[in-house]
Each structure stands twice: as structure tokens, then as C-alpha cells.
Amino acid sequence: MRKNCEIKLIGTPPSPYVNRVQFVLNLKSIEYEYIEENLACKSELLLASNPVYKKVPVLLHANKPPIPESLIIIEYLDEIYPDIHPILPSDPLGRANNHFWANYIDTKVSRRLHKFFWKHLT
Structure with a gap:
């Protein structure tokens, strides 16, 4: 870096x-x-x-x-x-599937973890 x-x-x-x-x-x-x-x-x-x-x-x-x-x-x-x-992935279907799971993790999993940690750290 x-x-x-x-x-x-x-x-x-x-x-x-x-x-x-x-x-x-x-x-x-x-x-x-x-x-x-x-x-x-x-x-x-x-x-x-x-x-x-x-x-x-x-x-x-x-x-x-x-x-x-x-x-x-x-x-x-x-x-x-x-x-x-x-x-x-190089194929469109693979990329679409990848985008779906990345979005799912960002909107469902990450936000819940974020709320959990802020609740317990503050």
C-alpha cells in the first residue's frame, strides 16, 4: 500500500x-x-x-x-x-447468482449483525 x-x-x-x-x-x-x-x-x-x-x-x-x-x-x-x-463468474447466470447472494448478505445478514453488535457494545 x-x-x-x-x-x-x-x-x-x-x-x-x-x-x-x-x-x-x-x-x-x-x-x-x-x-x-x-x-x-x-x-x-x-x-x-x-x-x-x-x-x-x-x-x-x-x-x-x-x-x-x-x-x-x-x-x-x-x-x-x-x-x-x-x-x-464469466457467465451471466453465474454473475446474477453471485449478485443475488452478495445482496442477500448485505441486506439481511450484515444489517442484523450490525444491529446486534451496536446493541451489545453501547
Whole structure:
């Protein structure tokens, strides 16, 4: 994770959404700069890069528009580096099935875990 890389990831360490992007970046051996965000005091970079949700992760790639949302970032990385450890299936039905389960985990499982931990940690 060096500075001055073409790819930068805005994130925060305890986020499983950031962690899943980091996993893919590392699996594909993509060099990137990690920009740690303080969500209690959001930076101008985050607010400008993800003005809709104002959340991490956000991928910055050269001079292209920022890419928010972990699953979208992973799909993008898989498309620009297709020959290095492909993440998504190549067939449309397989990708659709993959998207279904990723969405299910995000909407059903992750939210319940998040509520459980916040309830017991506060």
C-alpha cells in the first residue's frame, strides 16, 4: 500500500465493506494507496468522492470519476484486471447468482449483525 499509486482506496479499518475491497486488491496483487477516513469528521475528499451516501469505501483510479460501494468496486476491479484471479463468474447466470447472494448478505445478514453488535457494545 504505497503512496502515489494510480489506485487509491478511501476507507476505515473496521468496515467489512472496505475489507472486502482490500481483499480483492491484495488477491489480484494490485498496488494501491490506502487513505484512512475518520467517519466522525468526514474529509472533503470523501464528501466530494461520494456525495450521495458520504460513506466508505470509495475507489479512486487515476483521473476517472470516483467509484463508491464495495460490490461495484469489486466488479470494476475484476473487469479492468480480468486475467488476475477472476472474482466473478464469466457467465451471466453465474454473475446474477453471485449478485443475488452478495445482496442477500448485505441486506439481511450484515444489517442484523450490525444491529446486534451496536446493541451489545453501547
